[in-house]
Amino acid sequence: MLFMNSLRGAALALLASLALPHVATAQRRYFVELGATGSVMSFSDSTDLGTGPGGLVRLGFWLPFRLSLEGEGSLLKPKTKSQSVGVDVKTISGSVLYNFIAGRNNSIYLKAGLGSTTYGSNCPTTGIICGTGTTWLGGGGFRIGIGPTVMVRAEAVVNRNVGGDIKFSNFGGNLGLSLMLGSQTLTDSDGDGVRDGADKCPGTPRGALVDKRGCPTDGDGDGVPDGLDRCPRTPHGAVVNADGCSIDSDGDGVPDGLDKCPNTPAAAGVDANGCPSDSDGDGVFDGLDRCPDTPKGATVDALGCPSDTDNDGVLDGIDRCPGTPPRTPVDAEGCPATPPEQPSRRQPPAAAPPAAKPPTPPNAAPAARPAPTERRVFVLRDNAFAPGSARLRVRASSTLDSVAAALTADRSLRLEIGAHTARSHAESDSRRFASLRVEAVRTYLIHKGISPQRLVPKVYGATQPLTADTSATGRAINRRIEITPLVGP
Numbered sequence: 001m002l003f004m005n006s007l008r009g010a011a012l013a014l015l016a017s018l019a020l021p022h023v024a025t026a027q028r029r030y031f032v033e034l035g036a037t038g039s040v041m042s043f044s045d046s047t048d049l050g051t052g053p054g055g056l057v058r059l060g061f062w063l064p065f066r067l068s069l070e071g072e073g074s075l076l077k078p079k080t081k082s083q084s085v086g087v088d089v090k091t092i093s094g095s096v097l098y099n100f101i102a103g104r105n106n107s108i109y110l111k112a113g114l115g116s117t118t119y120g121s122n123c124p125t126t127g128i129i130c131g132t133g134t135t136w137l138g139g140g141g142f143r144i145g146i147g148p149t150v151m152v153r154a155e156a157v158v159n160r161n162v163g164g165d166i167k168f169s170n171f172g173g174n175l176g177l178s179l180m181l182g183s184q185t186l187t188d189s190d191g192d193g194v195r196d197g198a199d200k201c202p203g204t205p206r207g208a209l210v211d212k213r214g215c216p217t218d219g220d221g222d223g224v225p226d227g228l229d230r231c232p233r234t235p236h237g238a239v240v241n242a243d244g245c246s247i248d249s250d251g252d253g254v255p256d257g258l259d260k261c262p263n264t265p266a267a268a269g270v271d272a273n274g275c276p277s278d279s280d281g282d283g284v285f286d287g288l289d290r291c292p293d294t295p296k297g298a299t300v301d302a303l304g305c306p307s308d309t310d311n312d313g314v315l316d317g318i319d320r321c322p323g324t325p326p327r328t329p330v331d332a333e334g335c336p337a338t339p340p341e342q343p344s345r346r347q348p349p350a351a352a353p354p355a356a357k358p359p360t361p362p363n364a365a366p367a368a369r370p371a372p373t374e375r376r377v378f379v380l381r382d383n384a385f386a387p388g389s390a391r392l393r394v395r396a397s398s399t400l401d402s403v404a405a406a407l408t409a410d411r412s413l414r415l416e417i418g419a420h421t422a423r424s425h426a427e428s429d430s431r432r433f434a435s436l437r438v439e440a441v442r443t444y445l446i447h448k449g450i451s452p453q454r455l456v457p458k459v460y461g462a463t464q465p466l467t468a469d470t471s472a473t474g475r476a477i478n479r480r481i482e483i484t485p486l487v488g489p
Contacts, residue, residue, distance in 0.1 A: 038175060044169060326377050435459055
């Protein structure tokens with residue numbers, strides 16, 4: 001009973017040790033195990049032997065792969081049940097053990113082996129069991145470290161006697177101490193799974209993945225070890241932060257280190273090198289350019305949209321005759337188109353000598369008065385308004401001031417303020433938006449002292465385009481306000 005209580009206490013101590021956290025630095029590698037234990041065996045009824053106490057010594061050798069070999073010799077002194085005569089039971093055996101490392105200097109094991117058991121010595125002719133037989137044995141147990149090399153060891157075994165005519169099994173257990181000789185500490189200071197001595201990189205950060213030498217791996221070569229790298233596929237050469245993720249200072253989508261233009265303005269389109277692109281070559285980067293299809297050579301504003309100061313349909317910068325009067329037909333260069341029989345505006349004809357004025361007959365009727373000059377049409381282009389709004393810009397003032405001056409000079413003059421849009425689905429091409437621009441022009445002229453009755457609003461929409469609506473430039477040209485004199489009441 002005392003022995004069984006000791007086994008129970010040892011088992012509870014082992015379970016408690018398994019519940020505690022442990023690390024590889026607490027494990028050890030063992031080479032030789034010397035042990036001595038007290039033992040007890042319960043014999044089969046066929047032997048007529050009662051439970052007997054005894055002792056056991058063992059010598060073990062630890063192998064790789066958690067295996068160990070050991071030899072044991074035991075001596076028990078049970079008594080026969082029928083005659084109460086003591087009988088010596090000697091067992092010599094060899095076993096193979098598989099050891100499960102279980103925490104701080106602890107282990108659990110299973111064992112199997114073969115031995116020889118001798119019952120009695122002189123083999124008297126009485127009915128006392130006597131003789132030697134072959135024994136198979138198996139069992140399991142545990143070790144609990146009470147020091148770096150000293151362990152408490154307990155096990156339970158079964159011996160199966162297979163020699164002779166009678167086969168029987170005995171059950172027993174033992175409890176004692178083991179001394180581990182030639183052992184060495186298996187330390188892993190950085191906890192990377194490669195023990196000190198074999199670790200070529202002993203200062204590895206905790207959590208980093210390592211190779212078989214104990215050195216951190218870095219799949220993307222960014223200097224942050226795998227296992228700690230939150231962006232493990234960073235392009236080679238990119239600058240990264242402490243988490244291994246690339247840095248993009250200008251937010252153009254090309255990481256620092258690969259970005260050859262690191263100060264790109266926000267929202268500008270860039271190429272694979274991180275440098276801004278300018279598809280139409282107007283000096284305003286793609287992404288910032290509101291009119292990305294500007295013809296080459298045209299003058300543009302800060303938004304990349306071209307202007308047409310004389311409203312002839314040929315953009316500034318391309319227009320070789322920028323002062324063309326309104327409504328004058330022009331050629332592709334912005335200069336007035338001249339019939340073949342007439343000299344070009346760019347090459348004025350030489351002055352002819354004045355012809356002699358014929359005499360006037362005495363009764364001739366007075367000469368007819370020349371027809372009045374055609375009244376001027378004023379045009380406000382899309383760029384006369386703030387982008388995407390009906391708010392007049394400063395550049396519209398000179399045109400509208402000229403309109404106000406013409407209305408002031410001729411009190412009978414009435415004007416139509418006609419809004420023209422492009423054919424698209426943009427809000428700036430809706431009739432409501434066009435009406436707002438018409439009202440902005442009327443309000444300006446009314447503030448100049450012009451009667452509202454002389455200003456007639458009209459929205460034409462996209463019914464009278466000046467050019468095709470196939471590009472941003474064409475749509476910008478078609479969006480306009482035409483201020484036209486009205487004939488009649």
